[in-house]
Amino acid sequence: xxxxxxxxxxxxxxxxxxxHVVARVEDIGPGExxxxxxxxxxxxxxxxxxxxxxxxxxxxxxxxxxxxGIQAGFAIAEVPGTxxxxxxxxxxxxxxxxxxxxxxxxxxxxxxxxxLVRRFKVERVPGSELVxxxxxxxxxxxxxxEEYIYVEA
Amino acid sequence: MSxxxxxxxxxxxxPGREFIIDSDIHPEPYSPQSFRERLPARxxxxxxxxxxPQRGPYAALTxxxxxxxxxxxxxxxxxxxxxxxxxxxxMREQHLDRHGVALGVLEPLGQGSxxxxxxxxxxxxxxxxxxxxxDFVAHEPxxxxxxxxxxxxxxxxxxxxxxxxxxxxxVQVQMNSLSEEPFGRRKYWPIYEExxxxxxxxxxxxxxxxxxxxxxxxxxxxxEEHYSLVNSxxxxxxxxxxxxxxxxxxxxxxxxxxxxIAWTPALSTRLDRLWSRLGSEVPHCRKxxxxxxxxxxxxxxxxxxxxENPEDLLQIFADIGWNNILYASDYPHWDYDDPEYAFKAPLxxxxxRKIMFDNALSVYRLD
Ligand code: FES
Numbered sequence: 001x002x003x004x005x006x007x008x009x010x011x012x013x014x015x016x017x018x019x020h021v022v023a024r025v026e027d028i029g030p031g032e033x034x035x036x037x038x039x040x041x042x043x044x045x046x047x048x049x050x051x052x053x054x055x056x057x058x059x060x061x062x063x064x065x066x067x068x069g070i071q072a073g074f075a076i077a078e079v080p081g082t083x084x085x086x087x088x089x090x091x092x093x094x095x096x097x098x099x100x101x102x103x104x105x106x107x108x109x110x111x112x113x114x115x116l117v118r119r120f121k122v123e124r125v126p127g128s129e130l131v132x133x134x135x136x137x138x139x140x141x142x143x144x145x146e147e148y149i150y151v152e153a
Numbered sequence: 154m155s156x157x158x159x160x161x162x163x164x165x166x167x168p169g170r171e172f173i174i175d176s177d178i179h180p181e182p183y184s185p186q187s188f189r190e191r192l193p194a195r196x197x198x199x200x201x202x203x204x205x206p207q208r209g210p211y212a213a214l215t216x217x218x219x220x221x222x223x224x225x226x227x228x229x230x231x232x233x234x235x236x237x238x239x240x241x242x243x244m245r246e247q248h249l250d251r252h253g254v255a256l257g258v259l260e261p262l263g264q265g266s267x268x269x270x271x272x273x274x275x276x277x278x279x280x281x282x283x284x285x286x287x288d289f290v291a292h293e294p295x296x297x298x299x300x301x302x303x304x305x306x307x308x309x310x311x312x313x314x315x316x317x318x319x320x321x322x323x324v325q326v327q328m329n330s331l332s333e334e335p336f337g338r339r340k341y342w343p344i345y346e347e348x349x350x351x352x353x354x355x356x357x358x359x360x361x362x363x364x365x366x367x368x369x370x371x372x373x374x375x376x377e378e379h380y381s382l383v384n385s386x387x388x389x390x391x392x393x394x395x396x397x398x399x400x401x402x403x404x405x406x407x408x409x410x411x412x413x414i415a416w417t418p419a420l421s422t423r424l425d426r427l428w429s430r431l432g433s434e435v436p437h438c439r440k441x442x443x444x445x446x447x448x449x450x451x452x453x454x455x456x457x458x459x460x461e462n463p464e465d466l467l468q469i470f471a472d473i474g475w476n477n478i479l480y481a482s483d484y485p486h487w488d489y490d491d492p493e494y495a496f497k498a499p500l501x502x503x504x505x506r507k508i509m510f511d512n513a514l515s516v517y518r519l520d
Binding site: 064068095 | 220221226227228487488489490491493494495
């Protein structure tokens with residue numbers, strides 16, 4: 001039913017990518033995350049209020065596993081004494097030196113233009129769609145009545 | 154076989170594999186309570202009655218709360234419920250085996266000279282020294298211990314050094330930077346004299362809970378405190394040189410640990426300039442200050458400087474002296490430097506070898 005042979009297409013940087021079914025939607029609840037390995041790359045998948053995002057599980061600074069960090073927002077202040085929290089849970093903070101990355105974009109908070117984590121496209125797909133392919137489901141058992149998450153990598 | 158020979162044999166036994174020496178690994182007990190069990194009953198009871206008077210980031214209370222528990226990498230908490238740095242298996246997996254650590258120098262932190270009670274300071278230092286051997290070195294020969302001394306009580310510190318001086322599992326004497334007086338002052342000289350007589354270098358690790366944070370008062374934030382530790386290192390370096398410690402103990406080797414390194418050439422240059430004009434105030438200081446720094450002082454790398462242009466690092470290293478720099482990881486703390494990724498500058502094979510291995514081999518007592 002699921003096509004296991006890789007049908008490769010070109011990704012953002014012109015490299016070949018394929019769609020990999022990595023989990024059922026209900027395996028990663030809102031606020032949760034999970035590390036999957038796709039084509040030898042560790043990718044951490046986040047669920048932000050039902051939307052899924054994927055980042056390479058490797059900090060660009062000194063290569064710590066981002067999945068071991070905490071998800072946080074930011075305390076900001078326009079002037080002293082006006083602190084408030086924004087975007088709670090939408091950043092992953094590296095477990096070592098604490099650099100923060102926007103889970104939606106992979107961009108670092110400290111230097112968004114030049115320091116970023118590689119992002120992977122993550123989408124939901126109903127099991128019934130999987131038959132239409134092309135998808136790779138090496139590790140997940142799929143059936144037509146559930147919803148799945150796939151990563152393009 | 155000497156420690157040095159054992160290390161070299163390991164290296165020769167695995168051609169093609171890279172090995173490193175790490176000058177800063179922090180061992181921790183399973184829990185604060187488990188360490189307290191090791192104290193004599195008199196001090197256990199004291200701590201139970203009065204509370205643990207040792208204050209700092211690794212104790213329950215600190216004036217500068219960390220943004221990260223136990224100041225540690227979030228992935229360094231062992232699954233057995235112990236503190237980061239307490240579990241040898243995890244330390245091997247995350248650091249020793251992974252990076253080919255041929256020698257790792259233990260630097261217990263957070264206890265010992267972190268109280269103003271001198272008797273307790275002595276008792277805790279003694280317990281720390283036994284504990285390093287029993288819980289770490291005995292099970293992992295790549296790790297070597299530091300003789301932690303009650304640094305504000307020189308006679309007790311000397312006695313502690315003497316007690317362990319013949320044991321080759323100790324490779325240095327350890328003090329911490331937040332002290333009562335600058336380290337060049339005479340009250341500390343007996344410690345240096347004893348260390349030198351056994352060929353032991355003296356490592357000064359940043360931290361402590363009793364000393365003043367800065368010369369400009371007590372700051373508000375961890376951001377400030379983290380940086381202020383550099384101030385204490387600078388004060389000690391200046392004091393050691395200008396009080397004539399290295400003139401008096403030319404064989405003394407001092408390792409400044411975790412106090413940063415990029416500032417040292419600027420400080421040396423400035424001291425040289427002052428000395429060239431005002432040397433008559435410190436006639437016992439017979440050479441330009443920078444010469445003592447080059448000859449007697451070593452700097453551990455972590456937390457590694459990260460200049461905007463990574464190549465600037467090469468100039469900084471050259472100014473400090475390629476022979477005076479020792480790699481340090483700071484495992485398991487959050488500001489850990491991964492030996493593969495911490496140095497963003499392109500080091501030559503020879504430069505890398507000095508920093509990662511050769512320099513340490515000649516600084517520590519490994520005979
Ligand atoms: S390794 Fe992630 S911030 Fe340094």
